Amino acid sequence: MITNASVGHLRPAVSPDHLLHRLRSSPSLSPKHFLQIQAQLFANPTLRSHHRLLPAFLSRFAPSHALSRTSLLLRHFPGCDPSSLWSHLVRSSAHSDPDARSVLLLYRAMAREGVLPDRATFVLLLRFCAAIPEAFDVARAVHCQSLILGLASDRILMTGLLILYSKCGCLRSAEQVFAGIPERDVIACNAMIAALSCHGRVEDARRLFEQMPTRSSASWNSMITCYCKLNDLDSAREIFDRNPIKDVVSWNAMIDGYCKMGQLARARELFDRLGLAKNSVTWNTMISGYLHRREFGTAVSMFRSMQMENVRPTEVTMASLLSACAHLGALNMGRWIHAYIRNHQLKMDVVLGNALIDMYFKCGSVETALEAFRGMPTRNIFCWNSVIAGLGMNGYGDRAVAVFHEIEKMERIKPDGVTFVGLLSACSHSGLVTQGKKYFSQMLDLYGVEPKIEHYGCMVDLLGRAGFLEEVLHLLETMPVRPNAIVWGSLLRACHIHKDSEVSEKVTQRLMELDPNDGANYVFLSNIYASSNRWDDVERCRSMMLRSGVRKVPGCSSIEVNNMIHEFLVGDESHPQYEEIYAFMVGIEKELRKLGYRPSTDCVHHDIEDEEKESAVMYHSEKIAIAFGIMSTREKEPIRVVKNLRICSDCHGAAKLIAKLFDRVIIVRDRNRFHHFKNGTCSCNDYW
Template sequence: MSATIAPTPIPITTIAELRQHHSQLVRLGLASHPSHARRLLSFLARDPAHLHYAARLLAHHPNPRPALLNPLFASLPPRAAASLLAIMLSLPVPLHPDHFTFPRLLPAAPLPLAVQLHALLLKLNFHSHAQSLNALLAAYLAAARPDLACVLFRTSGSYGVLDVVSWTTMVGGLCRLGLVDDAREVFDAMPERNLVSWNSMISGSVKAERFLDALELFDEMRALGVEGNGFVATSALVACTGAGALARGREIHRWVEQSGIEMDAKLATAVVDMYCKCGRVDEAWRVFNSLPERGLTTWNCMIGGFAVHGRCDDALELFRRMETTAGVAPDDITLLNVLTACAHAGEVSQGRHYFAHFVARHSIDPKTEHYGCMVDLLGRAGQLEEAKKVIDEMPMDPDLAVLGALLGACKIHGDVDLGVAIGWRVIDLDPDNSGRYVLLANLLAGAGRWDEVAKVRRLMDERNVSKEAGRSVIEVDGEACEFRCGSLCHPQAREIYAMAVDMVRRIRAEGYVPETGEALHDVAEEDKEATLLCHSEKLAIAFGLLRARPRETLRITKNLRVCRDCHEATKYVSRVFRREIVVRDRNRFHHFKDGMCSCKDYW
């Protein structure tokens, strides 16, 4: 007796095709086979007009069970999945969900559906089923309703059904919503933690830019003997990158090598990025060259590292090697890094060449950020009309980054009229960003237009916009210390301030003159200089001079663009105190040595 052969599955695009296929299955006695039935139901559930057909098909199935439909819930769109669930519940003999139904329905459920499923879950006495409750927690957190998630979490605790997944779901979800302090409370209260829990809290702290907190958590994890993996190592390295903690980054890199953790593309990129952004592009280059395989992201990271360190020739040479020798196709990130390298070095002709090259050879359509980079390149070089022409000819409307690049160029080259026009336009588009007001006010202050400066500052007050405080982090003896502009909260505050005063006294004797032109005009000159003394990078440098070993390089990470006065002062400090100082600001790296900066004052 020959076996029954099922018809070869064909794509079903219309209800007529489905009926024809269904009739073949019925004739062959295969209509009730789970895989065939699911295929028919999957098509029918997606269109409300066919739900009656789906109900009839399910009602006539000889053995309808939740297992027949559960695999469909994860693959169908939420509305179709809800319709199929409604059919289950409306059968002459209702087909109730089982323990696998809710975990498949909830992950993609929008908030209204999640609330309805919550009610059904309670009605069917699934309140003690941990997997269903965990899926509901994740759904509420994904819908940005931590209040509902917290209520569910507390009530579920009274049933004694919370497991490590429940706690970890809460920690990860709260972190994703930016509620890092709340997540830390939950994390600290966890009765048990696994590696996923630790990584959720560490990566959540990193995403919230709480880099020192992330490293503290990583240390605690290792002290408790928890074995790490590539994910937690990557998170810890990103924290080192954000904090500029080179010594800690080296330590974690050694730990990765000694632990035998696989150096996959993501982890390799994190290591290279950490060395690049902690000021040791030479070590990044050594690691890059030692990798047996390099993905596109790793190439991009190394090219970008050369770019932000002002090593344009190295960046372009590496791109040519990637394109020709390695045969790796570039993407839009590669183009952005190449243009950034040209912008930091003032290579206008090279920038124009590569902009056209990527379009012609690699069919990469420039995005807004690429046009912004071209505006930055031309603007820094003083070609403001050309930069404005790029904006006028863009195929899309310029965004804040593009206009901000032109505003910055106007500030550098003193084009007050164009800068004012662009500045007010940028403020209108981004009224809550303090940096926009500050840049415009500084442009006006440099031109002595104090009435307009006062207007900008009044507008900031009226809109409750506060100037972002400058923060600088310096690592000494493996410990990262943060300093804030105008505030010195440190056990050695008295000694640090005294060192800062002595530092400025000594460099003034060598010719340094404080740049007070952008300070408020109605403030006494000595008060302006006192304000400059308390800039975060000066405090960080003073701390470094006080604590670091002789001749040790001082490495500082700042959240804002370094100001012109601090840039000039740091050049003098590097010569007078015979120190190499590396400052990473929001835009690039500055390597100070013997009274010179690697940027050659082009920044």
């Protein structure tokens, strides 16, 4: 350490402004240069008294040296107050490095030196330390030191302290701090209301709220938000209606509360009443509300209205819309949103990037999804998981395995349970039995991921599809957790593939016991009876559905044409062009019969004549959507259809021939996976 005595003969060779410029402009300073500047500061009081030079030196010195050396330096600075130096160092560190832990380390070093911070440093510490696990210890230390310095009546400091206690889960300490504030202003009361609300003490929060002589907009908003979080919308609305100073935060809180409770009509009523005062949060809330209710088309329409009112979308808006496009299979809209993100330079963080990847995969655009993934500036495990799941869903099991091997080579990213669900599903969809068994056996021992019920469901599906029913039964007997609907459902699909009606009936009845309100189970059992011509049992099963109030989910297929989503049901006649579509379908079937097509009526489970069965399969929703797509798009343009149920064997066979007949790529996303039809073949290799 250079002391004042050892450098007393030195004189400043340069001006303060020159040294300041050197500190600020040099990206890095060598230890030698640090010592030279330090010597100048020790030698000359004029330099030390410069209001910007000494702070600049400390800001550069501390990150480059160990805390012990920094402490030694501050202890021996001649003619300077250690408290002032340390306080400045903590504050400058907070401004230059937003990491709360680095600020906390400096504060602890300061405490070891026996130096008390000033008031401004206390306030800064409270703000920074609210985000770290050690916050409670910091709160107690700050509390004790503030009492020593006589700051117990400082409203700003005490308000920050009670907020920190509340975030640490120590409501009692927060209440004690609040009680000790001699003149509580509206800010302190708002902080206490928020603290009580967060800990479920809503009645106490309401009592304090009613006692306040004056209330700010934050006071009203805290109570509205509190009741909304408790799903007590009547109380929230009562406060909202009383609020004389409603701001957009109040409106947004009520709209969000109604959306989360599924009361979209009431949310929309407030949304429309707000008029032009709506901000991006208001629009995002309504769009998310429609998405959660699976009203994807309405969510997209909301975005178009948002643009017409010149409200700038945020990254949250874009992520929500990409989710809607993913569910609808609306690739053109998704591409437009991607272009909007690029053109308006929105931040491509992992949330937005993951939504983009998911959208492209769920629209069947695999290569574009991979381009988006590779182009992301940062990627976390969620992004990698989306790629593995997306490749598997589209039938690229080998590529999904290759991506998993990429993760294995990384140090900072480790596979988790979701990774293995995607990987095992990818193996199942592509028939990679050996690989799937290997990864399942290695999950715990090699990767430290304990298999859960969903992983066992994947293995049942993998082995069952491949026909290893004995292994499936052994797995069910030995698995450490009780099989649930996921596992039994996987076994049921295996029985269906291998036409084991006896086991199918037992498994379906087991599923009905687990979830009596799932209409799919009744339908499946009815279909099993119908395939064996047990028509009396079919009627009995349907009567059970009626008595239980369970309804069969109708098949529905959608297609995007000219940026509009068109939806079709089985035998749908509601579309304005249905007569033209049906005439076109009749012509298609004639051409398909020339190619050897014969309707497969195995999926028709009604006691009717064969001719009626052929007519029934002709107008399945996916066939209507495919026909409309071919009619309405340019030659060679891919057809993309989204179906809510599994594609049936007849539609699967017909789609292969339609793709060949019209020289089109037809992509159908059903409930389980993608089918890419091209030149008379399907990417699933008839393994679905």
